[in-house]
Every structure is written in structure tokens, then in C-alpha cells.
Amino acid sequence: MxxxxxxxxxxxxxxxxxxxxxxxxxxxxxxxxxxxxxxxxxxxxxxxxxxxxxxxxxxxxxxxxxxxxxxxxxxxxxxxxxxxxxxxxxxxxxxxxxxxxxxxxxxxxxxxxxxxxxxxxxxxxxxxxxxxxxxxxxxxxxxxxxxxxxxxxxxxxxxTGISVDFTLPDLVDTLAAKALPLAPEQIAAVRRELDTKDAGGLKAAGGAAYLPLLYATGPFASALAALREVDAGGALASRLDGLEAIAASVGAMSDGAARITLDPTxxxxxxxxxxxxxxxxxxxxxxxxxxxxxxxxxxxxxxxxxxxxxxxxxxxxAPQPEPARLVFLPLGHDHAAAATLRALGWRTRAQLAEGEDPRTLGCTHILKAGGPAELEPRQ
Amino acid sequence: MxxxxxxxxxxxxxxxxxxxxxxxxxxxxxxxxxxxxxxxxxxxxxxxxxxxxxxxxxxxxxxxxxxxxxxxxxxxxxxxxxxxxxxxxxxxxxxxxxxxxxxxxxxxxxxxxxxxxxxxxxxxxxxxxxxxxxxxxxxxxxxxxxxxxxxxxxxxxxxTGISVDFTLPDLVDTLAAKALPLAPEQIAAVRRELDTKDAGGLKAAGGAAYLPLLYATGPFASALAALREVDAGGALASRLDGLEAIAASVGAMSDGAARITLDPTxxxxxxxxxxxxxxxxxxxxxxxxxxxxxxxxxxxxxxxxxxxxxxxxxxxxAPQPEPARLVFLPLGHDHAAAATLRALGWRTRAQLAEGEDPRTLGCTHILKAGGPAELEPRQ
The missing domain is CATH 3.30.930.10 (Bira Bifunctional Protein; Domain 2)
Structure with a gap:
């Protein structure tokens, strides 16, 4: 098969x-x-x-x-x-x-x-x-x-349980140019070790000054505070103020419903x-x-x-959408009544031939002269 | 350029x-x-x-x-x-x-x-x-x-002006097998001449008996009547009854809003x-x-x-959807008021920086303390 x-x-x-x-x-x-x-x-x-x-x-x-x-x-x-x-x-x-x-x-x-x-x-x-x-x-x-x-x-x-993880994609470039100088040939290696979060590798690559970045991660407020400490020369100040403003906006909007974290590297x-x-x-x-x-x-x-x-x-x-009520329309049914039900948000399935079973076709109701009647769930 | x-x-x-x-x-x-x-x-x-x-x-x-x-x-x-x-x-x-x-x-x-x-x-x-x-x-x-x-x-x-053109895709095969016999090698030629609606070519291809099909086209009722006349032996009877039933259903459903035509070939x-x-x-x-x-x-x-x-x-x-009212949200606007407007079907555009002009951005209204105020169209 x-x-x-x-x-x-x-x-x-x-x-x-x-x-x-x-x-x-x-x-x-x-x-x-x-x-x-x-x-x-x-x-x-x-x-x-x-x-x-x-x-x-x-x-x-x-x-x-x-x-x-x-x-x-x-x-x-x-x-x-x-x-x-x-x-x-x-x-x-x-x-x-x-x-x-x-x-x-x-x-x-x-x-x-x-x-x-x-x-x-x-x-x-x-x-x-x-x-x-x-x-x-x-x-x-x-x-x-x-x-x-x-x-x-x-x-x-x-x-539900939405969380947003902030990052600073040009962090190493910005620090290397100002606060924590790196030779151009060191930048790629430092970035790589930060990516893998390898403290030993980072030191070996000449990025010992970048070690604290590995710990400036997690819940937003504490991670941001840690990052502010790294930023001795203030090279990141405008970026960090920006992050703080964004987090405040999101917090105000979502009433704290969205959790914010920071993983700056x-x-x-x-x-x-x-x-x-x-x-x-x-x-x-x-x-x-x-x-x-x-x-x-x-x-x-x-x-x-x-x-x-x-x-x-x-x-x-995502949640499964609530299934609509599904009405079986028997042969010779009242077309206007069926159209009215659809306009009210019901779904319909019309009978095409003798012998069709409404419940097999997934219907919850059947259209009768007086309107839709609920079908007994099958035993 | x-x-x-x-x-x-x-x-x-x-x-x-x-x-x-x-x-x-x-x-x-x-x-x-x-x-x-x-x-x-x-x-x-x-x-x-x-x-x-x-x-x-x-x-x-x-x-x-x-x-x-x-x-x-x-x-x-x-x-x-x-x-x-x-x-x-x-x-x-x-x-x-x-x-x-x-x-x-x-x-x-x-x-x-x-x-x-x-x-x-x-x-x-x-x-x-x-x-x-x-x-x-x-x-x-x-x-x-x-x-x-x-x-x-x-x-x-x-x-608007919806019309439905019915056809019978296997018409020639059905007729050739029963009412209007054709040699197997003639069928393709007859089909081709019917496709191009070429009366002379149809005769030359040995399909003279099929000539009336070229005229059984147009508004549904008259074309169907013409097709019934062609169908001397009744080979098409069940198909023609079917077409008539479909046309009746569509007519009943659409109150005649959809025009039906027939082009059987x-x-x-x-x-x-x-x-x-x-x-x-x-x-x-x-x-x-x-x-x-x-x-x-x-x-x-x-x-x-x-x-x-x-x-x-x-x-x-299709008609262009009615544009929604579009409200400019000035810096420092009331977020709850803006959310309420959106829930009511308005669209909003939030100001990001000083100097933005609401009308240039396509807005029809501006959110003020008392609610949305209509913007004067630009002169």
C-alpha cells in the first residue's frame, strides 16, 4: 500500500x-x-x-x-x-x-x-x-x-503565553568600535564564541572583556541592568534607552501579558x-x-x-475554531429557509441522493418544516 | 530610469x-x-x-x-x-x-x-x-x-451580469456512438470543425449530419429545443433532461439573475x-x-x-471595497480609545514622529480628547 x-x-x-x-x-x-x-x-x-x-x-x-x-x-x-x-x-x-x-x-x-x-x-x-x-x-x-x-x-x-525576546544585532560591532576595542580580525571570532555562548572560547579569542555579555540575558529588567554595567563608556546608551522604551510600550499595551526577555548577543x-x-x-x-x-x-x-x-x-x-452548526438539507427542502440559516452563520450540506445519512456527513441538525432540528448524536 | x-x-x-x-x-x-x-x-x-x-x-x-x-x-x-x-x-x-x-x-x-x-x-x-x-x-x-x-x-x-454557458463535453462521442454514426477516424476531424464552427469544413470532414449542432447555441431554451430536434434517436435525452433540470435549479435559485446559455460543442x-x-x-x-x-x-x-x-x-x-474611516493617532494619544475605535471597525495610523501630516498619510480623521474629528479634505 x-x-x-x-x-x-x-x-x-x-x-x-x-x-x-x-x-x-x-x-x-x-x-x-x-x-x-x-x-x-x-x-x-x-x-x-x-x-x-x-x-x-x-x-x-x-x-x-x-x-x-x-x-x-x-x-x-x-x-x-x-x-x-x-x-x-x-x-x-x-x-x-x-x-x-x-x-x-x-x-x-x-x-x-x-x-x-x-x-x-x-x-x-x-x-x-x-x-x-x-x-x-x-x-x-x-x-x-x-x-x-x-x-x-x-x-x-x-x-497564549506570548513572550518577546529582544536582541541587539549590531552589539559587537558597536562595542568593538568604541567601548571594548577589538582588532578587525578578532570581531568574527568574538561573535562566533558569543553565538555559541562559550566562555572559554571567548577568552581564547581575545574577547575576555565581552564575558559579561554572556550573563546579560534573561528577564528584561535584570538583563538590561547587567548590560548597562557592561556599557562603561556609554557606547550603548541610546540603544539601551531604546530597548527600555520599547519594553515599556509593550508592557503598557499588553498589561504585562507579553513577557519580555533580552538576549543581546x-x-x-x-x-x-x-x-x-x-x-x-x-x-x-x-x-x-x-x-x-x-x-x-x-x-x-x-x-x-x-x-x-x-x-x-x-x-x-492556535485554538481549533468552534465548529459551526451544520444543517442537513433534505431533498426538496425550502431554499429560502436554508439561505436564511446561512445568513445567520449556520453551515448547510444539501442532500444529493436518496440514502444519505446526515450524521455520517457530519451534520448536527436537519432542516424540517419548522426549522432546524438537532440530530441525536449517534450511540 | x-x-x-x-x-x-x-x-x-x-x-x-x-x-x-x-x-x-x-x-x-x-x-x-x-x-x-x-x-x-x-x-x-x-x-x-x-x-x-x-x-x-x-x-x-x-x-x-x-x-x-x-x-x-x-x-x-x-x-x-x-x-x-x-x-x-x-x-x-x-x-x-x-x-x-x-x-x-x-x-x-x-x-x-x-x-x-x-x-x-x-x-x-x-x-x-x-x-x-x-x-x-x-x-x-x-x-x-x-x-x-x-x-x-x-x-x-x-x-453583476453573471451568465453561465453550459456545454456537453462528450457530445460528439455520444452522438457518434449512437444517433449519428461516424467512423472512428472521422471523430477527431468532426470535433475540430465543430470547435472552429466551420460549416464547410464540417461537411468536408463527413460530418454533414452534425451541421445543426452549429445552430443549437445561444439562449438556453431555444438552443436546447434545437438540440432536441437534432437528437432524433434520443441518444442525448438523459443529458438534455439533465441540462434542463440544472437550468431550472439555477433559475429558481437566482430568480433569473444569472443568464443561461448553451454552446453544446x-x-x-x-x-x-x-x-x-x-x-x-x-x-x-x-x-x-x-x-x-x-x-x-x-x-x-x-x-x-x-x-x-x-x-x-x-x-x-469586483467593486472596490468601501474604504474604512482612517484615524490619525497623534503622539501621546489615548491607547484605549484607539483600541475601541478599531474594535468598531475604524482603521488607525499612529504618529511616529513630529511633523507627520495626517492627510498626506491618507487619514480621514484625527483622534482628539473627545473622540475622532473629521479632517477637512485638502483644498
Whole structure:
């Protein structure tokens, strides 16, 4: 016997009705939040010229560009790529068709993306990516809006136990240039040891002065205090004040519902962020629900702030939408009565042939002359 | 200067906010209709093994299979294809994961599809396909439900002047086998001349007896009467009775709002349909809004009925959604008041920095202490 999964390539799967209903409900809830906050949706295409897509991914994301499926377009004889990330497409739209639109420009998107190779942490190669980009600003106010919006979207999707982990993607560069000098050839090694949180390696790499950074992590208030102590020369002061303001905004907005943590040296997934990055978590998810931060649009160098949510991933932890009452419409039923029920939010399934059993078809009710009658659950 | 369109391959385009809003509104309206009628959404992946996708496209749709972008999957070393049609994927799901689900099984879908080569009639290579499939039935009742559902979906999307053109995809085969015999080698030629509606060619091809079919087209009642006259031996009687019953159902449902026509020899786009096919049109659309019909699922040979709508295409003729009132939230605004407005259906845009002009940002109102105040339109 062929098993259903044998029919699909690794990392690609069908979403059957229950799972698809969770994804659709989470998607609509998140998109409605973005729409309500003034973000206008745009729809870029699935495919672009590879050179254009890769060129819009900042240098540090070259790995991402290599992750795209590519093929020759018989129409242009040029190489096309299937997008692995929608963010660069939004940057392109902001820099071309919407370059004269007033700033700050708020854009939202939602669509499928595909990577050629799954990561060890996440076997999925297709992802339903949803996000918001605030073009023209990378200030504390912009970052606060992005974090608040992401938290509100996750809450609207029904997630609980939301937490936000802040990071400072350019921390080592900033410290190395001012407070804790490093030779240019030491910077990469120090970053690498901080990434792996290896105290011995950090010392060996000449980064002993960076050791306290390993301990400036955890709940926001205490981690920030630890980071302020590291920052003897005040090189980080404006960044740390910014983090504090963002945390205060989020705290005020969410009444403390979203827990905030700080991991200032976390760089994974923030290769193209500038001074601020954040990762979103929620109860029931083994992996991040999304991430975001401030950045510069590749090509135009315009400042921007945004975030991405992985809808199919977060839908795993979203509540199953309440099933609607489902009414069986017998042959010869009253069409107007059925239409009225649908207008009131009921679902209907019409009988097509003799011998159909309403309960087998998942119906909870049957339409009778006097209206819908509840079906006895089967014994 | 690079023009924005130079950045995208032929037949692929960005949908900017106004157009994207029309597509989103039409999509939700159509999906809500399918959901209300008991169709459960599923989400198959963008990519599959080419052999699996092509094998699910019935023989006659080999052209469609050739229309897919293909590339080698480094994970499996097998050829993958980017789907050009979601219908075969629904057939696969119905025959595998949902093979034991009770019939009739009602499934809905909506997603992006891509063809490698545009047609002369439609330069788009990416299409947003939405549809419904009724698995396990290809009866008159099933066909009536599919047509009614499609018409209701188009109406919900705001289209007007909806018309449905019925066809009988296996008409020539049926007549050739019984009432108007043709030698096997004549059938293809007669079909071809009927396709081009060439009376002279039809006679030359030995299909003189088929000439009246060229005139059995147009408004449903008169075309059906003409077709009944052709059907001297009654070979088509059950099909014609079926068409009449479907037309009566649609007429009753739509109060005659949907015009019905008949073009019994139309085969283009119906290569995999069995006895019944239909094409949907609406005011303001140069091309069809969608099509559907009865068919057998390739592989399992299970009977099914369904239809497809091309959302991006039909959104061209859908009304622009009423813009929501858009409130500018000045620095230091009352967050609770803003949240209340959003809950009431207003959209908000928050000020990020000094010097922003609410009207430049598209706002119609500004939040003041007493609530939202309308902004004077700029002179």
C-alpha cells in the first residue's frame, strides 16, 4: 500500500480540514489586526528574476538566496527563483512602484514561500509567511509599533503565553568600535564564541572583556541592568534607552501579558537587522512564532522596521475554531429557509441522493418544516 | 530610469493596495459562500513530484502538465513541479488521506498557481485559483449544486451580469456512438470543425449530419429545443433532461439573475470533463471568471463535480471595497480609545514622529480628547 505521505516530497504537506481551518482563522485574525492598524496589503508574485530577488536580500543573507529553487524562464531565458522570503519583495515595491508614496508607509503581506532545503530545526520547506513592514522609519517608535502589532496579532490568533525576546544585532560591532576595542580580525571570532555562548572560547579569542555579555540575558529588567554595567563608556546608551522604551510600550499595551526577555548577543536569523531585533514565542510552540526588527532596505538603503509570522507553524498552537452548526438539507427542502440559516452563520450540506445519512456527513441538525432540528448524536 | 515593470518577469505582477484589497475582499466573500454550503477547505502544497501531479491530470490535459515549471529536488533527486492547477491535488487528497471520508465529500481550496507559458488570450502566468469539488457524485443534483454555488460566489464577490454557458463535453462521442454514426477516424476531424464552427469544413470532414449542432447555441431554451430536434434517436435525452433540470435549479435559485446559455460543442478548457461543463462570465470581464463541470478523478476514477474561479482575474470587475474611516493617532494619544475605535471597525495610523501630516498619510480623521474629528479634505 502506498502511504499518503509517500506522495509528497520531503518537507511539503497537505493541510487537511481541521488544520486548514486553524490556519485560515489565524491568518484572518492576524491580517485583520494589521489592516486595523493602517497597514495596506500588497501581493507580490511567487516568482521573480533570481538576480532581482537575491539582490534585494542584503549581503549577509546570501545563504537565504542560495536557499531558493531556481529555473530558467523560457519566456526571458533568464533565471527565475521561487521566493523564500516575502520581505525583500516588499522592499522592492517600496523602492519602485511605491517610491513616491508618503512615508511612513505601512504595508502588509501574506503568502507562500519555499526553501530548497529544510533546516535541522524545522523540516518544513513551505511556509505561509505573514508580515508587516513600516517603511521609512527605524526609530524606537517604529520598533515599538512593530513589537506591539506582532504581539496583538498573535493574541488575536488565539495564542497564549506570548513572550518577546529582544536582541541587539549590531552589539559587537558597536562595542568593538568604541567601548571594548577589538582588532578587525578578532570581531568574527568574538561573535562566533558569543553565538555559541562559550566562555572559554571567548577568552581564547581575545574577547575576555565581552564575558559579561554572556550573563546579560534573561528577564528584561535584570538583563538590561547587567548590560548597562557592561556599557562603561556609554557606547550603548541610546540603544539601551531604546530597548527600555520599547519594553515599556509593550508592557503598557499588553498589561504585562507579553513577557519580555533580552538576549543581546543573539544573531541567528537577524543577519539583516540593524540595531534592534526581536523573536516571538508562545505556549505550545517548539519553535519561534516569528521575528522582526529594524533594517535598511537593500538597494535604496531606506530605514524600515517590520516582522514576519509563520502562520502554518503558529497555527499548530492556535485554538481549533468552534465548529459551526451544520444543517442537513433534505431533498426538496425550502431554499429560502436554508439561505436564511446561512445568513445567520449556520453551515448547510444539501442532500444529493436518496440514502444519505446526515450524521455520517457530519451534520448536527436537519432542516424540517419548522426549522432546524438537532440530530441525536449517534450511540 | 528602470521602470518598475522591468523588474518582474513577463506575466507576473505585483498587486498594489487597491487591487490587493479587491482580491482579498472577493476571496473572502467566495470562501465564505463555500464554507456556508458545507465545503471544508484543504491546503495542498505549492510543489509536488512532477510525476504525481502530471499523473493526476487526465490524459487529455497533458498540455497542462507540460505547462508546469519543473526542477530537480536536491532532497529526493526527483523532478518537482510548481502546480498549474489545484484540482488534481484535491483529487489526490480525496483518493489518499481522505479516501475513507464519507461521500459526498465537499472540499474547497484557494491558492496560487503558475503556468510556464501564458496563453494568447491571457498574458498572466500566475493565477489565484479558488474552487470547490464535490467528490463522489457527478449527477444532475451535483452539477446543479456546483453551478448554483459558483453563481452565488460570484454574486457575493460583487460581480453583476453573471451568465453561465453550459456545454456537453462528450457530445460528439455520444452522438457518434449512437444517433449519428461516424467512423472512428472521422471523430477527431468532426470535433475540430465543430470547435472552429466551420460549416464547410464540417461537411468536408463527413460530418454533414452534425451541421445543426452549429445552430443549437445561444439562449438556453431555444438552443436546447434545437438540440432536441437534432437528437432524433434520443441518444442525448438523459443529458438534455439533465441540462434542463440544472437550468431550472439555477433559475429558481437566482430568480433569473444569472443568464443561461448553451454552446453544446464548446470543448476548450473542458478536456477532462465528462458529460457536463459550464463557463462563468460577468459584466466587465473580457475573459471567463471560471469554469467547472463533472469529471472522473484520475487514478481512482471516482465521479466528481466542481468548479474553479480565477480570483485575480474576476477581482478586476469586483467593486472596490468601501474604504474604512482612517484615524490619525497623534503622539501621546489615548491607547484605549484607539483600541475601541478599531474594535468598531475604524482603521488607525499612529504618529511616529513630529511633523507627520495626517492627510498626506491618507487619514480621514484625527483622534482628539473627545473622540475622532473629521479632517477637512485638502483644498
Amino acid at each position: 502506498t502511504q499518503p505521505n509517500d506522495l509528497l516530497p520531503e518537507g511539503l504537506e497537505d493541510r487537511l480540514p481541521l488544520e486548514a481551518a486553524r490556519i485560515t482563522a489565524a491568518m484572518r485574525a492576524c491580517l485583520d489586526v494589521l489592516h486595523a492598524h493602517g497597514y495596506d496589503r500588497v501581493r507580490p508574485p511567487l516568482l521573480e528574476f533570481e538576480a532581482s530577488l537575491a539582490g534585494r536580500m542584503a549581503g549577509a543573507v546570501a545563504g537565504e538566496a542560495r536557499a531558493m529553487f531556481r529555473f530558467v524562464d523560457p519566456a526571458s531565458l533568464r533565471t527565475l527563483a521561487l521566493r523564500s522570503d516575502i520581505t525583500p519583495q516588499i522592499g522592492r515595491i517600496a523602492s519602485t512602484s511605491l517610491k513616491d508614496a508618503p512615508r511612513p508607509l505601512r504595508l502588509a503581506y501574506c503568502g507562500d514561500t519555499v526553501v530548497i532545503k529544510a533546516s535541522q530545526l524545522d523540516p518544513a520547506r513551505e511556509r505561509l509567511q505573514l508580515g508587516a513592514e513600516l517603511i521609512g522609519a527605524d526609530s524606537v517608535a517604529a520598533a515599538s509599533e512593530a513589537v506591539m502589532l506582532a504581539v496583538e496579532a498573535l493574541g488575536a490568533a488565539g495564542l 543573539e544573531r541567528h536569523g537577524f543577519e539583516y537587522q540593524s540595531w534592534f531585533g526581536f523573536t516571538l514565542y508562545a505556549d505550545g510552540l517548539r519553535r519561534a512564532a516569528g521575528r522582526g526588527g529594524t533594517y535598511r532596505i537593500a538597494g535604496s538603503d531606506e530605514p524600515a522596521t517590520g516582522f514576519t509570522l509563520y502562520l502554518d507553524r503558529l497555527a499548530d498552537a | 528602470t521602470q518598475p515593470n522591468d523588474l518582474l518577469p513577463e506575466g507576473l505582477e505585483d498587486r498594489l493596495p487597491l487591487e490587493a484589497a479587491r482580491i482579498t475582499a472577493a476571496m473572502r466573500a467566495c470562501l465564505d459562500v463555500l464554507h456556508a454550503h458545507g465545503y471544508d477547505r484543504v491546503r495542498p502544497p505549492l510543489l509536488e513530484f512532477e510525476a504525481s501531479l502530471a499523473g493526476r491530470m487526465a490524459g487529455a490535459v497533458a498540455g497542462e502538465a507540460r505547462a508546469m515549471f519543473r526542477f530537480v529536488d536536491p532532497a529526493s533527486l526527483r523532478t518537482l513541479a510548481l502546480r498549474s492547477d489545484i484540482t488534481p491535488q484535491i483529487g489526490r487528497i480525496a483518493s489518499t488521506s481522505l479516501k475513507d471520508a464519507p461521500r459526498p465529500l465537499r472540499l474547497a481550496y484557494c491558492g496560487d498557481t503558475v503556468v510556464i507559458k501564458a496563453s494568447q488570450l491571457d498574458p498572466a502566468r500566475e493565477r489565484l485559483q479558488l474552487g470547490a469539488e464535490l467528490i463522489g457524485a457527478d449527477s444532475v443534483a451535483a452539477a446543479s449544486e456546483a453551478v448554483m454555488l459558483a453563481v452565488e460566489a460570484l454574486g457575493a464577490a460583487g460581480l 464548446e470543448r476548450h478548457g473542458f478536456e477532462y470533463q465528462s458529460w457536463f461543463g459550464f463557463t462563468l462570465y460577468a459584466d466587465g470581464l473580457r475573459r471567463a471568471a471560471g469554469r467547472g463541470g463533472t469529471y472522473r478523478i484520475a487514478g481512482s476514477d471516482e465521479p466528481a463535480t466542481g468548479f474553479t474561479l480565477y480570483l485575480d482575474r474576476l477581482a478586476d470587475a
